[in-house]
Amino acid sequence: MKTQLLILTLLASAFASQIQAQDRTTINAKNFEISDNLDLRAVASIFGDSKNLQDFERKLNDPKLQISNLDLNNDDQVDYLRVIESVESRTHVIIIQSVLDRDLYQDVATIEVEKDRYNKVHIQVVGDVYMYGQNYIYEPVYYNTPLIYASFWLSSYRPYCSSWYWNYYPSYYYAWNPFPVFRYRYNIYNSLNSYNQYNYVNYRRSSHAVTMYSSRRSNAYERQHPDYSFSRRNSEVNNRYELDQTRNTRNLGYSQNRNNSSRVSNSSKADSQRIYAQNRLETPRVNAPQRTESQRDYSQNRSETPKVNASQRKESPRVSTPQKSESRVDNSQSRNSNSGNKSTSKNNNKRS
Incomplete structure (x- = not known):
């Protein structure tokens, strides 16, 4: 009986711990902000430094650069970002997709490049509405004309489409674990090309690009989590x-x-x-008079003491010198008397 009770207690505690773990997971998912993990300014920066779209995709997924920190499928590995392109006339729409699973992709951002009739190139990096909210757009101003523009408007140009997919990636790529957000921000801060400008705007320049993208959008993650859009995560x-x-x-x-x-x-x-x-x-103001008075008394005592000693020294020789002179007179008188006595005695002896 005791054994059965012990087994039941262990099972109950294990079940309770599983429930608590599930609750923690749910809370963390609600507090997680997806848009913290891919900075569109960094995307614009490496786009301006790329030779072509293949090179751009390589930079997006370079384990050394670590431009992305997205892990939408929650496998504790940063998702691979593939690049596909749609082209019509002078308008290029470059789509960046997160690879979630086999044939499952979620668009995270688009780069819209268009040349106007004056041959001026306009570029906008647009965040996906599910990921970043409405009209989250950056317009980069490059200090040098990107090399990637050189081939965009050639008659022989063919739209780029990534050949990589789930579990089939290039040799340079390996998955890494997501970092805390503060570390990711620090990495991005050091990765941005500081010679460029990244201006935020809230309007789309090209209506043609909007139409082109609407037929190519992929939203597998959005369909899996319809209640987790940016507007639901941040309603204010x-x-x-x-x-x-x-x-x-x-x-x-x-x-x-x-x-x-x-x-x-x-x-x-x-x-x-x-x-x-x-x-x-x-x-010190209170103590200073006491110190000066004591010093004055001390100096007076010192000055008076030598005077007394000096007078004593001066008077004492005066007293002692007469005594010495008198003693010398007495001695001389005694000597004279003795000499007189001796002479009288000698004269008496001679007479006799």
Whole structure:
């Protein structure tokens, strides 16, 4: 009976732990922000540095650069991003897709390149509405004309389509584990080409590109998670840019609170230092007269003492010298008397 009760207790505890683990997973999924894991400015940066779309796809998935941190299928490996292209006349739509599984792809962003009638090239990097919200767009301004433009408007140009898919990847690629968001941001900050400009806009330049893309869009992840769109994840803002502004405002308020607290602490420290300095200044003022008076008394005592000693020294020789002279007179008189006595005695002896 005891054995059965022990087994039942162990089974109940294991079941409870499984339920708690499932709850943790659900909570983490709700708090996870997808758009934190692919910076469109980095996508625009490497696009301007690429020779062609094949080179661009290579840079997107280079394990050394680590431009992406997306793991949409939750296999603890960063998804491979493949590139396909649609071309009509002077308009190129380059689509970046996350490879989720066999024949399952989710669009994450598009690059729309169009040359106008004045032969001026316009480029926009557009985040997918499910991933980034409505009209999340960056317009890069390159300091040098990208080499990738050289072949875009040749008559012999053929649209690019990636030959890679699920479990079939190029030799240079290997999957890596996603990083924490703060580490990914630090990596992207160091990867951006600082000579370029990345201007945010909220409108599409090419209506033709919008029409071309609408028939080519892939949304496997969106279909699997229809309630996890950007508008559901962040109902108070329209797109990723507004979300960043909200975050910056919160961080600014936090930094201001920290600055105010530091100012209060610094002012209290300054006040305490002022009080301490005043106490130090006032204390010598009180003690200084005592020290001067004691020094004066001491100096007077020293000055009077030598005077007394000097007078004593001067008077003592005066007293002692007469005694010496008198003693010398007495000695001389005694000697004279003795000599007189001796002479009288000698004269008497002679007479006799």
